[in-house]
Amino acid sequence: MSIRFDGRVAIVTGAGNGLGRSHALCLAARGAKVVVNDLGGSVDGSGGSSDAAKAVVAEIEAAGGEAIANGANVTDMAQVEAMVADAMDKWRRVDILVNNAGVLRDKSFSNVEMKDFSFVLDVHLMGSVNCSKAVWNIMREQNYGRIAMTTSSSGLYGNFGQTNYGAAKMGVIGLMNTLVIEGAKYGIKVNALSPCAATRMTEGLIPDNLLELLTPESVTPALLYIVSDDSPNRTIITAGAGTYARSIVYETGGKWLAEDERTPEKIAEHWAEIADPATQAEYTSGNDQTTNMLTKAANGLGIKL
Template structure:
């Protein structure tokens, strides 16, 4: 089965290089018209280049259609303008991949509050800005596919990346809520947690690993997750051609009553509380609440 994006319009943020570039090129190869968004900044968010235009030229040289956009995801008005330009030129926007990001890594003890705020603003608030900018368009056309970019740091933690991890786990939560809200309008949202050798990670990976984790080995998952038949509300890890699903699970837990309903009772029953046998994957916050009610009712 061949997956086509003919007659689809896609926006990819942070598409001037690395993962975003690969996503944009693959979507264009499959027929999508692509808005290549990139501020052209360095990985810490400073500076400027014409990276987006170069990717557009690559797409056009291969026979595809694309337009560049240098708007900052931290500026909601610029995101509104980007969506308006794409809609005016191509009639709508069907796909959004939120990929733009920066790094300002330091241990929390050494991190300045401004560095924490800036990373959260770009990753989390920037993705929310771009998504909000396209949301009404997708609702009105009863079709939308949105991909957020999380990280293993957000899901599992990593030394020196408190700002990055907070933003990335926030994106997973944003995705889960919007997947519920968007369902009635055929808007599907997913989260990808990529591991890739890019300019963002070039001084983290040894050279051999850097090559093994090339961005093109992540792109198949990202592009599938914004296709017409994509699932929704999933978290997918991708790196070096390995694809995994991650879940937020809930143990069966333990109902404590009487004298056990105390600090000491929690300590005494800790092993039962964390026992993973029979754990579930709630599809919404209300499902967790219902699981508590079920225990109270003895089910």
């Protein structure tokens, strides 16, 4: 099976450097027409220049592909809508959105300033919301769409000094989960990439002798898979140094307690059973949790379902 994107139009945010650049180049190499979006700021989001995006476009065109550069700030909905309008004017459709733009303003929680906390959430989470919203109705009308969120181990598992970044990166998983449900009947699939790569954001965080293993190019194959025609849905794929895995949120089956047992002491007494990993399952909507709880309650009370 060969994965191609001929006839598809992709928007990649934060595509001037690092992972976004790799994503844009590889999508174009496999036939996609690409909007290379990059504000051109530094790692902390300051400054701005369109030079990086234009350089990526030049690479794509030199290889025989089609691309346009765009400097929209993903936190500005008007700019995002204008970017999508430019893609529609040129190619009449948008098939793929890669929400990759991001910034870092790392500090321990006791020292982080709230303006920096809000800014990081705005870029990662609201940037993904803005871009997804701007393409959503287009994808619905086409009855086709692929949206990729970019999450992180910092959100899924935590990382010192990254409360703002971690909160934003877990936030996009909540966004993904509900967009999957709302997009299902319109041919829209939404997945998330959790990358580990040596980029401007990881400088100084990883020993130099290991950095050469964490290339953006080793992450991009996972991105290409989750935005392909035969992609999975509601999937978090992790990628780094040639290793690919799936991250899953599970919930244990739990234990029902009768009304006279609903005390913290009884929860402590039954904790091993409540937390038993042998009973865990992956839920695909909030209704799954409610169904499990009501089923157990009904069984405990002798109510026939």
